[in-house]
Amino acid sequence: xxxxxTERDTALAEAAGEVLAKQAGxxxxxxxxxxxxxxxxxxxxxxxxxxxxxxxxxxENTDGNDLGLGLDENALPPLLExxxxxxxxxxxxxxxxxxxxxxxxxxxxxxxxxxxGSALLTVSLAPDAPVPxxxxxxxxxxxxxxxxxxxxxxxxxxxxxxxxxxxxxLARVHAPAGGGLLLAEGPDELAVVYRRxxxxxxxxxxxxxxxxxELTVAHVRERHQFGVPVGSFQAVKHALADVELxxxxxxxxxxxxxxxxxxxxxxxxxRTSMAKVLASEAARKAARTAIxxxxxxxxxxxxxxxxxxKRAWALAADWGGPTEHREFIARRLGIAGAxxxxxxxxxx
Amino acid sequence: MDLTxxxxxxxxxxxxxxxxxxxxxxxxxxxxxxxxxxxxxxEWERTLFEARWSVVSWPEAYxxxxxxxxxxxxxxxxxxxxxxxxxxxxxxxxLLAPTVFAFGTQEQQRRILPRMAAAEDLWAxxxxxxxxxxDLAAIRSRAVRDEGAGGWRLTGQKTWTxxxxxxxxxxxxxxxxxxxERHRGLTYFLVPLDAPGVTVRGFERLDGDEGxxxxxxxxxxxxxxxxxxxxxxxxRVAMATTGSxxxxxxxxxxRFLHTADRLLDxxxxxxxxxxRDRVVQSWIEAQAYELFTLEQVTSIxxxxxxxxxxxxxxxxxxxxxxxxxxxxxxxxxxxAEVDGPWSRGFxxxxxxxxxxxxxxxxxxxxxxxLLGLPRR
Numbered sequence: 001x002x003x004x005x006t007e008r009d010t011a012l013a014e015a016a017g018e019v020l021a022k023q024a025g026x027x028x029x030x031x032x033x034x035x036x037x038x039x040x041x042x043x044x045x046x047x048x049x050x051x052x053x054x055x056x057x058x059x060e061n062t063d064g065n066d067l068g069l070g071l072d073e074n075a076l077p078p079l080l081e082x083x084x085x086x087x088x089x090x091x092x093x094x095x096x097x098x099x100x101x102x103x104x105x106x107x108x109x110x111x112x113x114x115x116x117g118s119a120l121l122t123v124s125l126a127p128d129a130p131v132p133x134x135x136x137x138x139x140x141x142x143x144x145x146x147x148x149x150x151x152x153x154x155x156x157x158x159x160x161x162x163x164x165x166x167x168x169x170l171a172r173v174h175a176p177a178g179g180g181l182l183l184a185e186g187p188d189e190l191a192v193v194y195r196r197x198x199x200x201x202x203x204x205x206x207x208x209x210x211x212x213x214e215l216t217v218a219h220v221r222e223r224h225q226f227g228v229p230v231g232s233f234q235a236v237k238h239a240l241a242d243v244e245l246x247x248x249x250x251x252x253x254x255x256x257x258x259x260x261x262x263x264x265x266x267x268x269x270x271r272t273s274m275a276k277v278l279a280s281e282a283a284r285k286a287a288r289t290a291i292x293x294x295x296x297x298x299x300x301x302x303x304x305x306x307x308x309x310k311r312a313w314a315l316a317a318d319w320g321g322p323t324e325h326r327e328f329i330a331r332r333l334g335i336a337g338a339x340x341x342x343x344x345x346x347x348x
Numbered sequence: 349m350d351l352t353x354x355x356x357x358x359x360x361x362x363x364x365x366x367x368x369x370x371x372x373x374x375x376x377x378x379x380x381x382x383x384x385x386x387x388x389x390x391e392w393e394r395t396l397f398e399a400r401w402s403v404v405s406w407p408e409a410y411x412x413x414x415x416x417x418x419x420x421x422x423x424x425x426x427x428x429x430x431x432x433x434x435x436x437x438x439x440x441x442x443l444l445a446p447t448v449f450a451f452g453t454q455e456q457q458r459r460i461l462p463r464m465a466a467a468e469d470l471w472a473x474x475x476x477x478x479x480x481x482x483d484l485a486a487i488r489s490r491a492v493r494d495e496g497a498g499g500w501r502l503t504g505q506k507t508w509t510x511x512x513x514x515x516x517x518x519x520x521x522x523x524x525x526x527x528x529e530r531h532r533g534l535t536y537f538l539v540p541l542d543a544p545g546v547t548v549r550g551f552e553r554l555d556g557d558e559g560x561x562x563x564x565x566x567x568x569x570x571x572x573x574x575x576x577x578x579x580x581x582x583x584r585v586a587m588a589t590t591g592s593x594x595x596x597x598x599x600x601x602x603r604f605l606h607t608a609d610r611l612l613d614x615x616x617x618x619x620x621x622x623x624r625d626r627v628v629q630s631w632i633e634a635q636a637y638e639l640f641t642l643e644q645v646t647s648i649x650x651x652x653x654x655x656x657x658x659x660x661x662x663x664x665x666x667x668x669x670x671x672x673x674x675x676x677x678x679x680x681x682x683x684a685e686v687d688g689p690w691s692r693g694f695x696x697x698x699x700x701x702x703x704x705x706x707x708x709x710x711x712x713x714x715x716x717x718l719l720g721l722p723r724r
Contacts, residue, residue, distance in 0.1 A: 001357070001418055002350045003642040004650070074349050217719050232722040234708070237715035244714055245663050252639035259349040274632050326628040333631065335615045335624055 005078050005255065009071065013078035015051040020086040023047060026304040032089025032167035038136065042117070045090050049117030053079065057101040057196075058115065067115040068104065073097075073196065073261035077203045077254045084207025084315075087308050089167030091133040093200035093319070094123040098193055099141055102183040108150060110139055123148070124173075125194050125319075132318070134171035135160045141183055142173050148190065149180030165310035194319075195261055195272045201319040202254045202272075202279035208312045209247045209279075209286035215305055216240060216290040219297075230293075239289050246282035253278045270332050273325035280316035280325075287312045351642070353422065360415070361422045367399060368430035379692070380436040381559030386514040389436040393467035403441055403465045410457070411465030417645050424600035431606070439510060440464045440471030444519045447536070451577035451585050460538070474506040474520025474539070474563060475586070481508075482706050484521075485530045485583065489565065491522040491537060499571040500524070502537065502545075505564050510703075512561025513550030516541055521582045534582030538574040539565070555695040599665045601638035607672045607693070608634035611679075614690075618679045626675045633668045640664070656717035659710040666700030666707060673697045 005013075023044045031040045048054070049067065056075050058068035069075075076097055083092045091099075095114065099121045103111045113119035122137040125148065134140055135158060141150045157174040184193050217240065220231030230236055257275035260268040287309035291298035298305050316322070330336040353361070377392065378385035396402040397411060405420040406412025415423065435441070441464060448460055463469040480486040489504020502522055509518070518539045525533035541548055545568035550558040577585035608631045615627045640661070644654055673694035677684040684691065701707040715721040 001353055001642065001646075003639070003646040005349065213719075217721065221720070221722060228724070229722050231715075232724050234712065237721050238708070238711040240719055240721065241663070241711035241714035244719055245660055248657075248660055249633075249636045249640050249664055252643045253636050255349060255643070256351060256639050259351050262349075263351070265351070274635060277629070277632055278636055323625065326625050326632070329632065330621075330624045330628045333612055333628065335612060335627055336621060 003252065003255070006074065009075040009078055012052060012056060012069065012071070012075055013082045016048055016053050016079055017082045019044065019047050019051060020082065020088065024086045024088045026087070026307055029087045029089055029167060029304075029307045032169070034166055034169070036167075041089055042120070044088060045120075046117035048083075049115060053083075054095055054100055054117055055115045056096055058104045058111075067112075073199060073258045075258075076196070076200050077206075077251075077258045080200045080203030081207040081210070081251070081254075084204030085211045087208065087211065087311055089169075089311075091120065091122040091137065093197055093204060094132065095121045097196040097200035099123045099139075099183075101196075102141070102148070102193065103150065106150075106181055106183050108181055108183075110150075110152075114139065123197070125190065125197065128172075130161045130163070130170040131173050132168045132170055132314075134158050134173050135169035140173055142175055144175045144180060147185030148183045148193065149175065150183050151175060151180045155179055163314065165307075165314045167307075167311070168314055191269070192261075195257075195268065198272050198276050198319045198325075199254065199257050199261060201315050202250075202257065202275040205279040205283040205312060205315050206247060206251050206254055208308050208315070209243070209250070209283040212283075212286040212290040212305065212308050212312070213240065213243050213247060215308070216243075216293045220293055223295075236293055239293060243282075243286045243289050246278075246285050250275070250278035250282040270329055273320070273328050276320060277322045277325045277329075280322045283312040284316050353418075357418055357422055360419045361426060364401070364423050364426040365430070367401065368426055368432055371395060371399070372430045372432045376431075376689070377433045379557050380434050381511060381553070381555075381557035383514060383558065386436055386511065389433055390467055390470075392433050393435070393437050397466045402437070402467070403445070406445070406461065406465065410461040417649055421600060421602075421641070421645060425602035425605065428600075428602035428606035429609075436511060436514075437464070437467050437470060439473050440469070440517075443473055444471050447519075447576065447585060447588055450588055451536075451581075455573065456538075456576065469517050470511075470515040471517045471519055472509045472512040472515035472541075472561070472563075474509060474512075474518040476508045477505055478507055482709050484586075485534070487521050487523055487534060489520075489522050490526065491524045491535060491570070493524075494569065497569055497571075499569050500535075500537070500575070502539065502565045502568040502570055505562060507560075507562040509561045509563055511559060512541075512563055513548055513558055518563060519576070521586055524579055524582075528580065531583045532580060534586075535579050536576040536582040536585045537570050538576055539568060539570055543568050543570070545569075554698065555692060599661070601634070601641050604634040604637055604665060604668055604672065607669070610689075611672055611676055614676055614679050623675060623678050626671075626678070630668065630672045630675050633664075633671065637661075637664055637668060656713050659705075659713040660718075662704055663707055663710050663714070666697075669693075669697040669700050 028041055028044055031037045052069045055067035056069050056071050060068045060070040100114055110119055114121045119138040121139040122131060122133040123141040124131040125143060127143050138153055140153060140156055141148055158171040161170040161172055163170045184190055220236055221229055223230050254275040257272045260271040290305055294305055297303050377388045380386050380389040400413055403412045404415040404423050408414055448457055477487055477489060491500040491502045494501050506520055518541055520537060521534045522537050523533050524535040545566040547564040548561050550561045553559040611627055676690045677694060716723055
């Protein structure tokens with residue numbers, strides 16, 4: 001028994017963290033919103049790709065590329081938490097956890113450009129739901145028939161959709177009847193793919209929650225009312241202590257889900273859903289509390305907080321919201337009711 | 349990351365499981381917070397001791413098995429899964445003993461620990477006073493030096509003392525220097541409750557059991573040998589104990605995992621879907637507490653201090669315990685008010701956010717020490 005991230009996985013997350021600390025501030029998040037200079041986001045993404053972020057789960061030396069690190073799912077929680085904390089508007093879960101390893105396995109010719117960060121790849125497993133980053137991605141993988149298929153953007157029809165977090169660049173995607181490259185098929189394969197996406201998103205949420213907490217702690221230490229820092233009031237302290245509590249109990253659940261996926265633990269599905277429930281609830285609590293503790297400043301777009309809060313709301317609902325994952329666990333625990341049985345078919 | 353148990357830990361689990369299966373009383377014992385129940389529990393404590401399961405993590409010389417923290421977690425898990433009786437000796441074993449190991453002299457360790465392990469001496473915690481609850485440093489009970497007698501004379505009142513009416517000894521804080529800054533003038537004393545000048549009066553807790561006592565001390569002579577950790581050092585010594593109390597040694601995950609499993613069983617009997625979302629959420633949180641603990645134990649085993657983080661444990665398990673029982677109450681419907689394991693567990697869960705330092709104090713600690721918010 002050893003519940004701690006290995007040095008190798010920590011090293012990758014730290015390398016990413018260094019890049020992000022230097023190059024990715026709130027300015028880069030704003031750049032991801034419609035009308036922003038997405039080139040600056042792409043530049044950070046290429047630098048991250050250079051330290052191995054995109055190839056974390058890609059086997060080493062695939063097709064002669066040197067960007068595959070050959071790590072397993074244990075690497076996802078620390079790495080994605082770091083990416084989440086930065087708020088960088090990129091399809092991190094979709095590329096790192098889901099798409100890149102599938103492209104490698106399928107021998108997709110676009111793999112090198114995805115690993116270098118020059119082609120933007122997004123993936124969605126939710127039929128008919130708007131696909132994040134589809135409004136500008138170069139490669140889009142969506143369900144078609146009973147499999148997940150990869151399309152170059154000019155082979156699909158995309159219909160941009162406005163979103164609360166403008167940097168998500170949502171679009172509805174209509175894939176053609178034929179074509180595309182098959183990346184995964186069948187319930188078992190798709191379940192593995194889905195769980196990686198859920199895990200990565202949970203880790204992003206833990207990072208976002210941590211970032212919002214950090215911003216708020218800094219604010220309430222500085223902001224004075226009644227002649228004292230507002231952070232000295234117990235009402236504020238207790239609210240923020242509850243956020244810390246939620247974050248600190250979500251993180252181990254995410255780490256455990258990563259381990260379960262890598263180790264092929266029989267409880268992997270339940271552990272993954274647990275992680276998403278706890279991370280989603282922690283991030284939503286962090287967003288709510290952060291806005292409240294910032295007062296009116298928290299309800300503006302001039303201040304940075306909204307950028308992280310909106311991402312948290314988006315990701316809490318993406319890859320299955322907390323209710324959906326609790327429902328799944330209820331079925332596994334044998335306490336589901338009629339509604340649970342009716343939706344059994346949607347179970348991935 | 350490796351969340352698998354080693355063969356040695358599995359072997360330890362099997363041994364514990366086998367012994368518990370053969371020895372845990374078939375019918376639940378009466379509450380250990382009543383006089384009659386306490387006696388029944390003492391018999392169980394001695395059975396545990398004789399088979400060397402009463403203090404598994406202690407050195408063999410004191411009646412333990414030298415078990416690692418991991419093995420201790422395994423034992424706790426098996427203990428709760430087996431539905432074994434609540435430990436009426438826990439305040440000594442989990443609160444005083446770590447302090448004796450850390451601060452006691454060799455003489456004190458040899459004198460105190462084996463008798464504690466054997467449930468011959470039964471220890472109650474003497475911290476709270478009528479005017480010093482959350483504000484523990486407001487303690488007014490005092491100890492005055494008696495050079496001639498080679499000791500200290502203790503006078504004052506302790507209260508809300510768990511199982512104080514049934515215990516044989518008290519460990520507590522007393523003011524030895526009324527002039528010093530209030531955290532510095534305290535000393536940690538060990539007091540036999542049959543000493544001349546001690547009066548103990550039991551009283552009922554909210555659940556109706558005589559689980560509390562107030563302890564009056566009137567010029568009680570305590571020899572120097574029963575000062576733990578040095579005169580004037582009481583606050584520092586006591587804070588080492590609060591870490592144990594709030595942290596994982598008081599409430600191991602096994603307790604909540606077992607309650608969560610009982611909740612699932614109850615939910616299954618109540619028909620499909622009843623309060624499903626809340627049942628699952630409570631179950632998830634019990635698992636989360638275990639995972640948090642595994643992370644924390646890894647830290648401790650690798651030599652890091654958990655310090656103020658023990659306040660996170662305390663907040664989480666105390667809230668979880670209430671959530672588990674409130675959900676059970678809703679599943680039970682009109683049966684919820686019937687006296688039984690769930691209603692008793694519910695009443696007890698309400699004490700969780702109060703004892704071992706109220707949750708308000710814990711949130712202050714988290715905010716000030718972990719997040720760095722200003723004290724004033």
